[in-house]
Amino acid sequence: MVQADLSLPTIEIVEKCCGPQTHSHVFEFRGGVKAKDLKGGTSSKAELLSALRSTREDIKSLNEESKSLNEENKSLNDRMSTVENEMKEIMKLKELFAAQQSHVTITSSVSTEDHCLFS
Known part of the structure; x- marks a missing residue:
């Protein structure tokens, strides 16, 4: 395909091979990483709310x-x-x-000296 049309930009070659790009898929020449792979797993809403509640309690405790x-x-x-x-x-x-x-001390030593002089 590349040899047939050397003027094609790289992205067009990738799209011809892998299909059009989407926001949820990042292309690399050997496949891609999906957005859900980058999120670090999936958690339920209840788990997230529980973690949020726990974090808020920790913050409140630390503030107190x-x-x-x-x-x-x-x-x-x-x-x-x-x-x-x-x-x-x-x-x-x-x-x-x-x-x-x-x-x-000075006064008492002067008194003692006076006493000695007049004796």
């Missing part, structure tokens, strides 16, 4: 878990902020106490 974890995270962040603020206050008090202690 995510919401719960977000609330827990917020609570922990609030507690951490409170602890950080309390630590800042403790550090201020520690610095104030250290400053008072050094003032008391």
Whole structure:
């Protein structure tokens, strides 16, 4: 056939041998793959609805878990902020106490030195 008419495009040669193309059949020179072969099998409507329902339940459960974890995270962040603020206050008090202690030490050493000088 090809030798009879060398001007025929490849697709016309294939259609003469295999018949006209359809949307459900992909041609290759050695046959073809049908659309149903690419779908991964057939499932009943009931099976598909069951899988959809199960997926929706999984999504709902995961959303609830995510919401719960977000609330827990917020609570922990609030507690951490409170602890950080309390630590800042403790550090201020520690610095104030250290400053008072050094003032008391300096004052008491001056008093001792004065006492030694006047004795």
